[in-house]
Amino acid sequence: xxxxxxxxxxxxxxxxxxxxxxLSTQSAGGFAYASLIAFAASEDLQTIVLATPKATRKFANxxxxxxxxxxxxxxxxxxxxxxxxxxxxxxxxxQELAVGGPGRDLVPLYLEKHPYLDxxxxxxxxxxxxxxxxxxxLVSRFQEVMELHIQNENDLSVI
Amino acid sequence: MKxxxxxxxxxxxxxxxFGGKAIxxxxxxxxxxxxxxxxxxxxxAYKRFVRESGLQEKIQLELHRKQFSDMRWEEIWDGAxxxxxxxxxxxxxxxxxxxxxxxxxxxxxxxxxxxxxSAPEEDAAASSFAGxxxxxxxxxxxxxxxxxxxxxxASLWSDRALxxxxxxxxxxxxxxxxxxxxxxxxxxxxxVTFSVSPTDVAQGVVEAVxxxxxxxxxxxxxxxxxxxxxxxxxxxxxxxxxREKFMAPGGxxxxxxxxxxxxxxxxxxxxxxxxxxxxxxxxxxNIFGKPQDVEWTKIVSDFFILQSRPVTARQDDDADDxxxxxxxxxxxxxxxxxxxxxIENEHIPAMISRAAELAATDLLLLPxxxxxxxxxxxxxxxxxxxGVYWEDFIPFAHGMRLxxxxxxxxxxxxxxxxxxxxxxxxxxxxxxxxxxxxKIGAHVKQNPALQQSLAAGDHEKIIDAEFNRLMAEFxxxxxxxxxxxxxxxxxAESRKGLVSVIMQMADSSTLEERKQHSAGRDKxxxxxxxxxxxxxxxxxxxxxxxxxxxxxxxxxxxDDNILLGRIEEQYVLALQEGRNRLKRNNIDAVEQLPENEVxxxxxxxxxxxxxxxxxxxxxxxxxxxxxxxxxxxxxxGPGIGRGRARIIRNPGDLALFRKGEVLVCDAVDPNMTxxxxxxxxxxxxxxxxxxxxxxxxxxxxxxxxxxxxxATKLIHGGDEVTVDGYLGIxxxxxxxxxxxxxxxxx
Numbered sequence: 064x065x066x067x068x069x070x071x072x073x074x075x076x077x078x079x080x081x082x083x084x085x086l087s088t089q090s091a092g093g094f095a096y097a098s099l100i101a102f103a104a105s106e107d108l109q110t111i112v113l114a115t116p117k118a119t120r121k122f123a124n125x126x127x128x129x130x131x132x133x134x135x136x137x138x139x140x141x142x143x144x145x146x147x148x149x150x151x152x153x154x155x156x157x158q159e160l161a162v163g164g165p166g167r168d169l170v171p172l173y174l175e176k177h178p179y180l181d182x183x184x185x186x187x188x189x190x191x192x193x194x195x196x197x198x199x200x201l202v203s204r205f206q207e208v209m210e211l212h213i214q215n216e217n218d219l220s221v222i
Numbered sequence: 223m224k225x226x227x228x229x230x231x232x233x234x235x236x237x238x239x240f241g242g243k244a245i246x247x248x249x250x251x252x253x254x255x256x257x258x259x260x261x262x263x264x265x266x267a268y269k270r271f272v273r274e275s276g277l278q279e280k281i282q283l284e285l286h287r288k289q290f291s292d293m294r295w296e297e298i299w300d301g302a303x304x305x306x307x308x309x310x311x312x313x314x315x316x317x318x319x320x321x322x323x324x325x326x327x328x329x330x331x332x333x334x335x336x337x338x339x340s341a342p343e344e345d346a347a348a349s350s351f352a353g354x355x356x357x358x359x360x361x362x363x364x365x366x367x368x369x370x371x372x373x374x375x376a377s378l379w380s381d382r383a384l385x386x387x388x389x390x391x392x393x394x395x396x397x398x399x400x401x402x403x404x405x406x407x408x409x410x411x412x413x414v415t416f417s418v419s420p421t422d423v424a425q426g427v428v429e430a431v432x433x434x435x436x437x438x439x440x441x442x443x444x445x446x447x448x449x450x451x452x453x454x455x456x457x458x459x460x461x462x463x464x465r466e467k468f469m470a471p472g473g474x475x476x477x478x479x480x481x482x483x484x485x486x487x488x489x490x491x492x493x494x495x496x497x498x499x500x501x502x503x504x505x506x507x508n509i510f511g512k513p514q515d516v517e518w519t520k521i522v523s524d525f526f527i528l529q530s531r532p533v534t535a536r537q538d539d540d541a542d543d544x545x546x547x548x549x550x551x552x553x554x555x556x557x558x559x560x561x562x563x564x565i566e567n568e569h570i571p572a573m574i575s576r577a578a579e580l581a582a583t584d585l586l587l588l589p590x591x592x593x594x595x596x597x598x599x600x601x602x603x604x605x606x607x608x609g610v611y612w613e614d615f616i617p618f619a620h621g622m623r624l625x626x627x628x629x630x631x632x633x634x635x636x637x638x639x640x641x642x643x644x645x646x647x648x649x650x651x652x653x654x655x656x657x658x659x660x661k662i663g664a665h666v667k668q669n670p671a672l673q674q675s676l677a678a679g680d681h682e683k684i685i686d687a688e689f690n691r692l693m694a695e696f697x698x699x700x701x702x703x704x705x706x707x708x709x710x711x712x713x714a715e716s717r718k719g720l721v722s723v724i725m726q727m728a729d730s731s732t733l734e735e736r737k738q739h740s741a742g743r744d745k746x747x748x749x750x751x752x753x754x755x756x757x758x759x760x761x762x763x764x765x766x767x768x769x770x771x772x773x774x775x776x777x778x779x780x781d782d783n784i785l786l787g788r789i790e791e792q793y794v795l796a797l798q799e800g801r802n803r804l805k806r807n808n809i810d811a812v813e814q815l816p817e818n819e820v821x822x823x824x825x826x827x828x829x830x831x832x833x834x835x836x837x838x839x840x841x842x843x844x845x846x847x848x849x850x851x852x853x854x855x856x857x858x859g860p861g862i863g864r865g866r867a868r869i870i871r872n873p874g875d876l877a878l879f880r881k882g883e884v885l886v887c888d889a890v891d892p893n894m895t896x897x898x899x900x901x902x903x904x905x906x907x908x909x910x911x912x913x914x915x916x917x918x919x920x921x922x923x924x925x926x927x928x929x930x931x932x933a934t935k936l937i938h939g940g941d942e943v944t945v946d947g948y949l950g951i952x953x954x955x956x957x958x959x960x961x962x963x964x965x966x967x968x
Contacts, residue, residue, distance in 0.1 A: 118862075118944040118953035119852070178276030179283055186948040188862050 070209050071108060074151055074199050077135060078104040078111075082176065084153075085134040086113065088124035096124055102133065103176040105169075109215050111153060111194040112173045114184050122190055129157045131194060149203045155194040155215075166193050225267035225318065226325045229260045239264045241340025241400035246510070246530050253509055255502070255527045258336075259405040261329050265342060265398035267318060268375050275312040281305055281379060282394050287854055287950075288909075288929060295381065295548040296910035297929050299623065300639075300856060302381040307630055307638035309376035314368060322371065323364045326403055330367075334360045334406040334471060337370040338529070339377055341390075341399055354382040354390070355399070359436055360406055360471040367403060373631070374401050382552070385545045407526045408471055409519030411490040413445065414438060415503040416533050418452065418513035425458065426450040428500055430490040433468030435517055435528070436476045442556040443467050443478070446489045448496045455504075457496060462489055473761040478556060491520075499525055506530045551620050555768060558621045562774055565618055565782075569610060573785040576603065577701075580792035585799040593800055594824035597817065600793040607789050615782045621775025622912055625768050632755045632765075639911050643745050644752065644769065645776035646921055651784045652895045652914075653921060655700045659896055662692045663727030673728060676721055693720075701788045703873075703893050719877030726881050726900050780914060783892035800824055850936035850954050856909055857950035858916035859926030863903030867941045867954075869934050870894070884943045886933055890915025898922060903945030905952050907933040919947075927952050 084102045087095050098121045102113045111133065115122045125131065136150035160166035170191065174181055183189055199211040227240070229248050237245045244262040251257050272278045284301050293301070314322075326335075339355035356377035358370045377383065378399040383390060391397075413430035429438060429445040437443030444463035451458050465486045469476050491499070499518060502525060506514045510530065517528040553561070580600060588596060622645060629641035649657075665688060666673050672686045684690060702720065752769075756762040800820045801812040809815075809823060809831070819831045868879050870887040876897050879885070885901040887894075889908040895918045898904060904919045909929020919926035925947030930936075937943060937954055944953040 116946060116949055116951060116953075118946055118951070179279035183949065186946075188946045188948045 067211070070201060070211055073149070073203075074201055074211060075104070075106065075108060077137060077149055077151055077201075078108070081135050081137060083135075084111075084113075086121060087132040087134070088121050089128045089130070090120070090124055091127050096120060101177050101180060102135070103173045105172060108199070108211075109196055109213055110169065110172075111155065111196060112169050112192065113194070114173065114180070114189050114191050116186075117188050117190050125157045125159075125192065131155060131157045133194070145205055149201065152200040152202070153194070153196055154198045154200075155196040157192050157194045159190045160193050162187075167191070169193060223266050224321070225264050225270070226322050227262045227264065228325075228329075229257075229262065232262055238342050239266070239400065241265070241342050241402075242531065243338060243340035243529055244400060244402045247402065247404075249509065250506070250527050250530060253505075255506075256524055257527055258407045259329060261325055261403050262340070263322060263371060263401040263403065265400045267322065267371075268378075268398040268400070270318055271312070271314055271372075271375065274315045274318075277308055277312055278394075280308050284308075285379075285384075285394060287856070288931065290387075292931050293929075294909055295385065295544075295551075296913065297856065298384045299381040300909075300911045302379055302384060303623075303626060303630070304638050305379045306373070306376040306627070307635075309372045310369070310630065310634050311636070312372075314372065319368055322368065326367055327364055330403070330405060332362070334362045334408075335367060336404045336406050336528075337361055337367060337374055338402045338404065339374045339399060340402050341378070353439075354386060355380060359434065359476050360474065362474070366474065371401050371403075375399050382549055385548060404528075406471065407519050407521065407528070408434060409521045409526065412438070412517075412519040413490070413499070415499050415516045415518065416513070417500075417503040417507040417516070418533055419449070420533055424452055426452050426500055426503065428491070428496050428503075430496075431468060432465070432481060432485055432490050433470050433479070434476055435469075435519065437467065437469030437478065440554040440557075442554050443469060446491070448491075448500075450496070450500050455497065455500065457493060460489070473764075477764070495520070502527065503530075551617050553617060553620050553624070555624065555764075555771065558618060558624065558771055558775070559767075561614060561618050562621070562771060562778075565614055565778060566774070569614065570778075570781070570785065573607060573782075573789060576607075577785070577788040577792060580789070585796055590803060590824040590827070593796065593803070594821040597793070597796045597800055597821055597824075600796050601817065604790055604793045607786055611782065611786055615778065618775055619779045619912070621771045622779070625772030625775075628765075628768060629752060633752055640748065641772075642776075642912065642917075642920060644749055645773055646745070646917075647773045648777055650777055650780040650917075650921070651700075652780050652892050652918060655696075655703070655784070656896050656899055658692075658696050658700065659724060660727050660899075662689070662696065663724050665689060665692060666724060666728040673725075676725060679718075700784070701791045703787075703896055719874065722877045723879065723897060723900075726879065776917070779912075780892050780917065783914065787891075787893040853927075853930045853933065853936060853952045853954070855905070855927040855930035855933075855950050855952065856911060857947055858906075858911050858913075858928040859904065859919035859924055859947045861903075861923055861925035861947045862945065863901070863925040863947070864942065864944045865902035867905075867937050867939055867943045869937065869939045871934065884945055886937050886943070887915075888934055889913075890918070892918075898924065903927075903943065903947070905930055905933050905937065905943070905945060907931065 082101060083099055086098045086100045088098070090096050100113050100115065102111055104111045133153040134150060135153070136148060138144045138148040138150070160169065170184070173191070174184065184191065195215045196213045197215060198213065201209045201211070229251055232240050232244060232248055234245060234249060240262045244260070247257050247260050272281070284304055288297070336357060336359050338357040341355055356374055358373065361367050361370050378397060383392060411430055411432055412435040413428060414435070415429070416427040419425040419427045428448040428450065431438045431443045431445045433443070438445045446463065447461040448457055449459045450456065465481055467478050468481050470479050503514055503516045506516055506527070510532065512532040514530045515533045516530045518525050519528060580603070583596065585593065585596070626639070626641045629644070630638055633640070666676060669686065672684065672689060675684060753762065753765060756765045797817060797820060801815065804812045804815070804820065804823050807827070812820070815831055823829050823831060863884060865882045865884045867886045868875070868883040870876060870885060873894065876894055879897045879900060881900045882902050883900070884903040884905060885897060886905045887907070890898070890904065890906055890913070892914045895914060898918045899922050901924055904915050904924060904926040906913070906915045906926070906928040907930060910916065911928070913928060916926050916928055925945040927945055927947060927950050930952055937952070941954050942956055946953070
């Protein structure tokens, strides 16, 4: 039977296996805006980190409204995905971590997973972002959905 | 899996693992030839290194920034330099470096070695592309050997290899490089032997020099050359050059030395020795089953065979294939020094006096027929100098690149283009020109009445003596930057354009602001750091020499264009005068007439050119459905800038340029860089880190992205554009207003 530990384990495995996530932000006009993005997650599942150039829509959106959602999945574009693929939907609050400010100790977490992105990350025009996770929704077996709530000390807002 | 092997441990079948060069050495050893002590590092070592250091994906990212077929050689060179830097800055994982070190240390206790590439492709058809990868001579100590192994690995992605990527079957996911480390056998005479001449199948060739082979290979030392009858095995002809220099091991590489007088008059080989080494090449041809190109060195009477590979003439028959020309741009330090003397002492004075001479002719006084002749003469002069530009000026630009590679080897900087900071030393001509414009701008600013009449468009009737003097001085020194460039055929309106730019400069303290941005960089500190890495003596002097050469290369790359622009201007002025006369003779549409028609009309007053339909292109239907949001190019000038796009299609557009706009163009011609200090950012279709637009933008600390495919089509005039010169991206459309500009907090 699935217990909290197993659920956490499954989510953690999916997060560590996958390199890319779909990030959803909200535009000033209220539209959802989805982007494919490299990410890394902390072992305790409290934190997801990502990076984006600052001139992008997604960054402007985050500045405007830090409440974001991510989708991470292991589909392979085969029929078997319908029974086999897993997806986790993440909800959380994003915050830019400025150079020299708190939270930059998360940089190695990101670079360990994506060593080829170090030049990109070092650019002064790249924003490094922490998402303080509030909730996970794990979807498997086509329609089974499990929720995991995270008590997060970095959470600055209430959804 | 083991990665390093002794020669005796590898077999003939392993060419995919150890590369063609290693297998050939093994075979020669078996057949009783004297070869240097050799160890082989397998492709597995390369694979482990790129996998474990994350380099595999970094190379992919670098080479996929743009459709490969769209990349110019300059961009390929830049990419190869970045990849090389990635290799230099990545540490070989501990178990792997220990494994290599142990074997190498056992084989070569404190003897200098040669670290050579041994590409697995080399024994396939691609063997004809020898020299696309790198080899390093006179390397000592395990630390340095490991560093050079990385450089040989990196040369799998050298600009030369990338140019021939199809022939080499280069595949980022699959390709790998093997390495051989050999004892340096430093004979008193070295050379190359072709068992069959690449140009005549009935002949063989022996080439020999005193000292090391490197002098012969990179063209610094002219070899003695013997042509042999292939069948009879006899000498047909000996061509002895003026023997002056030889290459010797020195410092951490090789150095060129003067030949002692007794050797100057004596060929490096006698006839008997020529026959002996030719015989060895023939024997190797029999062993390998193909004509061979054999590198050797001679100690006392013994010939050591350094390497042997098949002779194949490179197929560059296709006239459109410019790759051979690009390969020829790789010049040695010696070669570039000679080129510099030619450029500085011959070309530049000749260009200056030629332009002045042409300017002295009063075109208005020439009768029509003489004017026709003058137009043709000036075109021929312009063409001659354009030819010189391709033949000497562009190759000389390689001085910067040569320095950049050495700087990166020595300093190992985070930014592979840090060396460019050291190159700006003496002010470039275009910067001096911009300063002169600024001075006029400052004068205008101080005189509101003058400013008003200029703003009213009365620039022809200005009575301000100082203004007129400054303008006259400007055009006598720098010519008219609006005239004669960018395939525009008119100089009309150009003064108006210049005045418009001056008004923009008067409008603000633009250049002062710009200077402050670029002032923060510590060039002196970088220079000190670079020289501190050299010990006193030969190496230090060589480094100083090279930096001096690179600075000249950087400066001349800009100045030569301005000088060429002045010669082109004289041609355009003559053509323009011809058109003016035809206009007075009531000939229609003279601006569209090609040069030959103008000349014909001037010579034959009865002739009336038939007007062809003007091929005015209708502006492309703009798509409402598709638009570019974010475009990728090269991060050629660090900084971030945002502003409205100004698309420059011809020089006339420059007059419309307003301070704070983003300059978007096909290619920044040095003759148009005078608007750069006004720009918030620069976007260029033509790619490269060391091209004019990038150089000038860096000088002023302006964000610059080059190599944006279709920039002038995908970005529209008036679009709001954010230029990110750190990441090399251009964002079109409303940007993020919170974004600090120029990397400085707002």
